[in-house]
Amino acid sequence: MKEISAGGVVFRKVNGALQVQLIQDRYGKISLPKGKMEPGETIEQTALREIVEETGMEGVIVSPIDQIKYKYNHESKGLVDKEVHYYLVEAVGGKLQAQVEEIRGVEWFEPMEAWRRQKQSGYNNNDRILAGALRLLGLNVNGSH
Secondary structure, eight states, X not given: OEEEXXXXXXXXXXXXXXXXXXXXXXXXXXXOOEEEOOTTOOHHHHHHHHHXXXXXXXXXXXXXXXXXXXXXXXXXXXXXXXXXXXXXEEEEEEOOOOOTTTEEEEEEEOHHHHHHHHHHHBOGGGHHHHHHHHHHTTOOOTTOO
């Protein structure tokens, strides 16, 4: 059984200054918007739909970042091969609005502050996703703690 999810690292420029979006999930951890692919969708469409649903922001994909793969046990489906594809997404519209059923909050951060929060209270496997996004945006965080 294979399951594909997609999401993104959303950024915007405000008066020339870069901002990166992070969400706080229902467990209080720093995370990135993502969700499961629905029938008939491309992976890119999934990423953009989930970003709108979870954060209210409409975006365009700039570039793929990377994917995370892991396995987990589902009570009825057994072992699931999970693949999560992440994209660098530029916010082009919408209104910042957290999907309260799914997440606790969503906010914009200066890139280095976003990185600090990810290292402090994010999921380890998202480190390379956020680092990859920042690299694509011209910022190097490798090895910085």
